[in-house]
Amino acid sequence: MYVELIKKRCSVRTFTLDIFSKEKLSEIENILKNVSRTPFNTYGRFKMIKLDQGEGRSLVRAMTTYGVIKNPQYFLVGMINKVTGNLVDFGHSFEKIILDLTALDIGTCWLGGTFNQSIFAKYAQCLADEVIPCVVALGVSASLQSPTDRLIKFMAASHKRKEWKALFFQNNFKDFAVLANHHHQLALEMVRLAPSASNKQPWRILYEDNCFHFYLDRNSSYNRLIDFLNLADLQLVDMGIAMCHLELALLDAKILGQFEFIKGMEQKHYTYITSFRC
Ligand SMILES: Cc1cc2nc3c(=O)[nH]c(=O)nc-3n(C[C@H](O)[C@H](O)[C@H](O)COP(=O)(O)O)c2cc1C
Helix, strand or coil: CHHHHHHHCCECCEECCCCCCHHHHHHHHHHHHCCCCCCCCCCCEEEEEECCCCCCCHHHHHHHCCCCCECCCEEEEEEEECCCCCHHHHHHHHHHHHHHHHHCCCEEEEECCCCCHHHHHHHCCCCCCEEEEEEEEEECECCCCCHHHHHHHHHCCCCCCCCHHHHEEECEEEEECCCCCHHHHHHHHHHHCCCCHHHCCCEEEEEECCEEEEEECCCHHHHHHHHHCCCCCHHHHHHHHHHHHHHHHHHHCCCCCEEECCCCCCCCCCEEEEEEEC
């Protein structure tokens, strides 16, 4: 059940030195092969790399995540085409992979800022027309977190989520959502638990007649920083993650639906992304 996996997942930045068994590696490969349908029908490329192969010497290992990940062993490198790639779809696909890895008891951490683009581009043989918006560190979670891990969690207030009434609305942006359908209500709660870059939680959802309209509440100072650091538009990745959580939570309740971009849904304060109709 994806609802349980969503509740279980949290960012892991401290791993043990254990390596995966052959069986686990093949289960991971299967997960990577089974990427599900995305909201805008574009697909990234996800490749697992192990750092101690080839030139994975200790300095290179430390440089990969600027020390944020303790004992980095494995990474999933996500790549999209520079022109046709879509960051919402990228977030949607990668989060589904992460939840499937969570089912295998594998610890993961999204990295959109603290990773070294050029090292990963080389290791993953990224093509000239591709970019790496994010990578995911994965491995066996250590029981004790490193001081860096604890500091990042503290700074991002990682355990906290915004209140329901700041995120989910019904019929208009004045009334917060109280949904009669408890599966729909639970699906929104699963969006609330989603991870996001710097824990900004930029998603806003307007619910109308079995339709969830997804909006992005852009944080301008954060976006200026992202531009300055020349990072991908991580808030679009966050939107894809939120959509993945909603879709999978509904799927648990056997509620199927589809993404649909509806014309005329634009709003003054929020950026309309797309809608999920079920
Ligand atoms: C798109 C994206 C990019 C992220 N980039 C980083 C990063 O560069 N470094 C890091 O330590 N954590 C990163 N995170 C993890 C977030 O800080 C974390 O998801 C958030 O604080 C919520 O905590 P949780 O994942 O434990 O629920 C990223 C998360 C997302 C979704």
